[in-house]
Amino acid sequence: MPYCRSHMNSSSYDTLSSVDGCAVPVVDAARVKDVLERMPPEDEVIDTADIFDLLSDPNRLRLLVAMIDGELCVCDLAAVTGMSESATSHALRLLRAHRVVSARRNGRRAYYRLADSHVRMLLDLGFTQHTGERPGESPQPHLAGVRSAAHPERI
């Protein structure tokens, strides 16, 4: 679904299934140049795609949401998400390898926290959009903790 129809009121957008491609291939060189000038560098695009890839798994999302209000140890994260401790540790290692979370050891416990302010914002956006997209309604975030993107803790 290339476009969300509810956002397109023009009748010319009502037959999207018939406009999958242009009838005549014509490139607007000026438009393409403008877009290319604001296209981020290749490494930034790849890094960002990696982040979305990490966020594409429900279990990893639950882990990240669990850490929004502060650090949790691996046992607590496993309990919150319902995952086994080995699955939790595996997911956390992956998130840590991409610097989405950071870890510290305190005695016999390993604590994890969010380490990327952009991911925090993506979580905020991601869980806001599903509730308020209908016209005339304002977004109703159902994750109170996510709203604390301005959480005072430094990351």
Ligand SMILES: [Zn+2]
């Ligand atoms: Zn623990």
